[in-house]
Amino acid sequence: MFIQIEFQSDVPIYEQVTRQMIEGIARGEMKPGDTLPSVRSLAADLGVNMHTVNKSYHELEAKGIITIRPKSGAIISSAEARALSPEQLRQIEKNLKPVVAEGMVLGATAEQIEHMMKKVFADLQIPAEGV
């Protein structure tokens, strides 16, 4: 998968790496069992510090999306290993809230936000049910 860093962005670089990894996995570009590139090689590819990539991988591990093993590297967890807990559901809701609130405050209507949601589903190739 292809990761593109925006060095001018307000989003920290490790967070950009994390998000793009997650989006790549969501789109099926990487699958459970696949190994992520080594921290060293990805850092070299992207032209960023190894510490940055390392921080991103540890964030992905904390989210339960990959497991890091000393010898085999960072492996994408299986869907079963990632059974969604009520706590994770609450976390997703908590993450959605500021985004929706910001859209509203900037003047977006519920309809516009739902339309954007549809576009996001389409981009991630998720069959939207009833949206």
Add this chain to the structure above:
Amino acid sequence: MFIQIEFQSDVPIYEQVTRQMIEGIARGEMKPGDTLPSVRSLAADLGVNMHTVNKSYHELEAKGIITIRPKSGAIISSAEARALSPEQLRQIEKNLKPVVAEGMVLGATAEQIEHMMKKVFADLQIPAEGV
């Protein structure tokens, strides 16, 4: 409005202040024309550094949500002054994407994500159209 800081959170404190301000405005607890508390008094109330509150206010200004005037302080912009630009719409979509992708990767279904969206709309008292 009431702002609660989670000092243990991974979310930077200035970002927590920004999000809760936006959510408060979205819920109508603060309205266009209202003045935010002074940086000094909010920092004292929350027990955080003035620099932190200042950073949050400047983020709100950069988003077009408030205007900061040397004498009168930070004032919430009118809805007209916040006409949603195509760029802002793209930004909202860009913010939605990692949240939805993470939910998907963790195993949430489109239905679960839509259900969470409904809960967020309900909490922000937005009439959801066709969700």
